[in-house]
Amino acid sequence: MASEFEYHPLSNSKEQEQLKEIVAQCFGSTPADSEYYFKLIGSNNFRLLCQSGQVIGGLAIYSMGQWYGGQSVPMKGIAAVSVAPEYRGKGAAYQLMKYALQEIHSLGIPISVLYAATQALYRKVGYEQGGSYCRWELDTAKINVRERNLSMQRINTDEYEIFERLYAQQARINNGNLVRPQAIWSRIIKPPQEQKIYAYVIGSVREPEGYVLFAQNDTSEGLSIDIKDWTILTTAAALSFWTFLADHRSQVQQVQWRGSPIEEKLLFLPEQTAKITSKTYWLLRIIDVSVALSQRGYPLGVEVELHLEVKDDFFPDNNGKFCLKVSRGRGEVFKGGKGELQLDVRGLASLYTGLFTPVQLKLVGYLQSTKEALTIATLLFSGSEPWMPDFF
Ligand SMILES: CC(C)(COP(=O)(O)OP(=O)(O)OC[C@H]1O[C@@H](n2cnc3c(N)ncnc32)[C@H](O)[C@@H]1OP(=O)(O)O)[C@@H](O)C(=O)NCCC(=O)NCCS
Numbered sequence: 001m002a003s004e005f006e007y008h009p010l011s012n013s014k015e016q017e018q019l020k021e022i023v024a025q026c027f028g029s030t031p032a033d034s035e036y037y038f039k040l041i042g043s044n045n046f047r048l049l050c051q052s053g054q055v056i057g058g059l060a061i062y063s064m065g066q067w068y069g070g071q072s073v074p075m076k077g078i079a080a081v082s083v084a085p086e087y088r089g090k091g092a093a094y095q096l097m098k099y100a101l102q103e104i105h106s107l108g109i110p111i112s113v114l115y116a117a118t119q120a121l122y123r124k125v126g127y128e129q130g131g132s133y134c135r136w137e138l139d140t141a142k143i144n145v146r147e148r149n150l151s152m153q154r155i156n157t158d159e160y161e162i163f164e165r166l167y168a169q170q171a172r173i174n175n176g177n178l179v180r181p182q183a184i185w186s187r188i189i190k191p192p193q194e195q196k197i198y199a200y201v202i203g204s205v206r207e208p209e210g211y212v213l214f215a216q217n218d219t220s221e222g223l224s225i226d227i228k229d230w231t232i233l234t235t236a237a238a239l240s241f242w243t244f245l246a247d248h249r250s251q252v253q254q255v256q257w258r259g260s261p262i263e264e265k266l267l268f269l270p271e272q273t274a275k276i277t278s279k280t281y282w283l284l285r286i287i288d289v290s291v292a293l294s295q296r297g298y299p300l301g302v303e304v305e306l307h308l309e310v311k312d313d314f315f316p317d318n319n320g321k322f323c324l325k326v327s328r329g330r331g332e333v334f335k336g337g338k339g340e341l342q343l344d345v346r347g348l349a350s351l352y353t354g355l356f357t358p359v360q361l362k363l364v365g366y367l368q369s370t371k372e373a374l375t376i377a378t379l380l381f382s383g384s385e386p387w388m389p390d391f392f
Contacts, residue, residue, distance in 0.1 A: 005092065006050045007099035010043050018055040019048055019082075026082040036192045037080070040183045047103070049083070049096040057083035057092055059100060062392060065179030066113065067172050068353065069297025069329070069383060072179045076104045076287075078114040079392050081121075097125045098314070101287065105315055110292035111352075112285045115391060122283050126314060128346035130284030130353040131176035131386030136263065137256050138274040140225075143246035145268055147239035150203040157189045157199045163211050163229065166201075170231040174260070175354055176282075176386030184390050188213060188228045197228060200244070202237040210237035212244070216252065223248075227257035229389065238265050260387040282388065284349045289318045290333040292352060298380050300329045306376050309339030310348055318345055326380060341377055343367035351377065353386040 010016050016038065024034040038046070041060045049057040062077035078100060083092045104112055113130065116122050155162070164185065171177035178184065189197060195215040201208035210232040214225050225248060232238045242265075245255050256277075259265075266274055286292045289310050305325050312318035323337030341358070343351065347366035350356045358377040361367045369377070 004051060005095045005099075006048075007096065007103075008048055008050075010046050010048060015048055015055055016043055016046075019046060019058045022055065022057060022084045023080050023082045025084070027080070033192060040186055041079075042183070046080075047096075047100060049092060049099070051087065051092070056087040057081075057096055059096060061100060061104070062181055062183060064181045064184070066111065066388075067177050067179065068175050068386075069299070070172055071295060071297035071330075072172070073111055073292065073295045074109050075179075076107075076109050076112045077392050078112060081114075093121055094124060097122065101125060101285070101314060105287050108288065108291065110286070110288040110295060112287055113282055115280065116283050119283065122285075123346060125285070126312065126345045126349075127283035127285040128349040129281040129355055130349055131282055131355050131388060132261050133280050133282060133388060133391060134259055134261050134276050135256060135278045136259055136274055137254055137277045138269075139254055140246055140249040140252050142269075142271065142273040143242050143249070144270050145239060145242035145246060147236075147243055149236045150209060150240040152200045152202060152240060152244045153205050153208075155199050155201055155205065157197050157213065159199075160185060160189055162201060162205075162208065163199075163213065163231070166208060166211055166231045166233065167229070169233055173384070174387065175384050176388050178388055178390050180390065184392065191215070191228070202232070202240050202244075209234040210241060212241060219253075222253040223251050224254040224256060225252050227255065230257065232265060238268050241265075242268055258389040258391070260385060262385050281355075284353055286312075286318070286345050286348050286352060287315070289322060289345070289348065290335075293322070293324050294331050294333045296331070296352070297329050298326045298331055299382060302379050303327050304376050304379070305337075306380060307338040307340040307373060308348075309342040310345060311343075312345040314345075324380070340373035341367060341369040351381055354381045354383050355386050357381075 020034050046058055046060050048055055060080045064075055064077055065072040066075045199213050202210040212230045213228045217224050217226050308322045321337045321339040323334045325332045347361055358374050
């Protein structure tokens with residue numbers, strides 16, 4: 001029953017300590033990790049779930065954005081969803097998520113994203129697979145690229161406005177990449193384990209063409225480079241970047257990074273030796289259908305109308321027929337229309353990000369559509385495969 005729970009921000013240090021303890025137990029983190037995490041996110045971004053005055057769980061809400069079709073869409077990221085073990089299995093997490101979604105909806109934020117330890121919980125409240133997060137690995141001895149047209153300039157990580165500026169240029173052309181909040185940048189630049197972070201810009205410091213931030217880890221198989229973040233904006237930067245990594249091969253066995261399942265940068269390598277070592281999907285929820293559809297970008301040169309009919313058990317405004325009118329890469333949304341493509345809010349999440357094509361979604365029963373609307377939707381939601389290099 002909804003009424004037996006209360007949901008609110010942290011109001012004092014006692015509540016903060018109680019939630020910290022629950023989060024640490026839920027995720028097996030040390031008190032030091034927990035301390036770091038609460039500082040990083042900021043205590044005002046945590047929400048509590050209480051029952052009879054007792055803290056039984058909580059979560060964190062990050063304010064950020066995501067790029068779709070070259071436009072940034074405001075987004076709330078959800079993390080650290082926790083329910084104390086003795087309160088589990090009675091719908092507490094479900095209620096916690098419902099409260100969080102209502103809060104996000106009341107703020108007018110159109111989408112929310114999270115990484116799921118169990119999809120079942122989040123699907124019940126309207127999230128669906130939106131894009132991927134992949135870990136890649138490559139032997140440095142197999143890079144085999146030697147082009148030193150651009151210099152690699154070591155810089156201080158404190159100068160991170162340079163990284164922010166370059167990253168934004170790369171992120172905007174990659175569907176699903178984040179408009180990163182301060183907390184994500186801090187975790188890249190000052191990781192909790194006090195690892196030494198090496199930072200290089202590629203090309204001149206005044207007009208860099210990319211950058212790389214990495215740590216070196218001592219593993220049982222030797223040294224490895226863990227790329228925390230990278231941006232490569234030109235062909236010359238990509239070649240210099242691979243050469244720089246290959247130059248580590250006398251001591252460093254492997255390089256790891258987080259990227260897209262389809263890595264165009266690997267086209268520069270002579271052989272296909274890089275491997276995806278793990279892959280997971282982040283989930284997205286459409287919180288406000290009209291705002292979400294009108295804030296993303298669409299392919300230029302496509303002047304069409306898509307007539308949708310959406311079903312959402314949570315938010316009444318999201319139900320019914322919508323006409324998405326696209327012109328010059330932007331969309332306007334009107335209530336009403338012919339409802340030629342029908343789907344629920346979960347199907348819309350996977351369509352919106354472009355993770356699955358409308359034809360694929362129709363095959364699995366996530367949508368019904370006329371042939372014409374299917375073709376229009378295929379055009380509108382085409383683009384780069386959605387992914388992000390950040391885990392939160
Ligand atoms: C995951 C967690 C938050 C669930 O809390 P809970 O209060 O027991 O969940 P609820 O009772 O509200 O369950 C809601 C739905 O979630 C799903 N679910 C809950 N726990 C699950 C689990 N351990 N594995 C798979 N699905 C689960 C079920 O589908 C359930 O619906 P159902 O009862 O109709 O089958 C809790 O087990 C937890 O804190 N775990 C440790 C931290 C964690 O993994 N958090 C999630 C990070 S993304």
